[in-house]
Amino acid sequence: MLLEIRHLSFSYSPDRPLFQNFNLALEPGRIMALAGESGCGKSTLLSIIYGLIDWHEGDIIFDGKAVFGPKKNIVPGEAGMKLVAQNYDLMPYATVAENVGKFISNINLQEKRERVSELLDVVGLSGFANTLPKFLSGGQQQRVAIARALSVIPKLLLLDEPFSNLDYPRKLELREKLFSYVRKMDISLIISTHEILEIMPWLDRIVVLKDGRLIQNDSPEETFKNPYNEYVARLFGELNVLTEHQMTLLKAQKKFCYPHELRFDADGTKAEVLESRFAGSYFWNKLKLADGQLLMYSDDLLEGQIKVSRKKN
């Protein structure tokens, strides 16, 4: 294992424990997402792993060695580990290129320039090498911090919501370049996110947290198809929670059903279309089915009475 968290306990205040006997492990070269509602402990866990916070009990082993908090390790951060937190901590009077090159050796300046230029390309900031951070947007500063974290290839990269400040096209571009680079360089990654669907294709593992507790730790496919509970299923977007009667009519084995899992079926059960709205790549529909309402996505606008069934997994 590259990282092992064993029996971790931590709270910000004694009356509100956050992590209690928390365990987690990461194999080398893997990409793991930390998912869960706001306040579930994602940022805190990343800070603890990086040694920025003293925890109360338990061990964190990184690359075979124990990690310590600031009481025992005054300069935080293990060699081989980098954290990009939500405060980017850039040098204000240094250019973007100088910030990115901060940890790169000056022995070969030509090599350093090339490396900085490659990293700026990865984060989509090639035109900003000579700009000062104060002239950048929050999202751009965040990307400078990511480039700097990648400048000396870490074994483990910790990213706290790296796409949160980006507009959609930039997010897509950075996502593609960043994950490709991380895979190419065999960097292990733990990434916290609110938007699990958007990064799902690149993940090996999804760890779902709620109030500091580990709710599920599975592959993306398993988590999506067999969410442990409603909280986990809701991380993937809109969700139907079926009534007993609806479960019987739809011959559903499970209580949860995503809107895309419902489909037209001449042999299906009757439903009434209450609303049908254009939503881009699909139509968003609200149906009345038996004793409750359901959401269903369709290719066409719907109206009146229709028949639906639940797709098999």
Ligand SMILES: Nc1ncnc2c1ncn2[C@@H]1O[C@H](COP(=O)(O)OP(=O)(O)OP(=O)(O)O)[C@@H](O)[C@H]1O
């Ligand atoms: N410095 C602090 N002092 C006291 N409580 C804190 C501190 N930082 C976070 N908390 C609390 O600890 C819990 C976990 O917070 P944390 O920031 O780790 O959650 P998160 O999952 O990263 O949230 P978000 O997705 O909103 O960033 C929350 O209840 C939060 O209010």
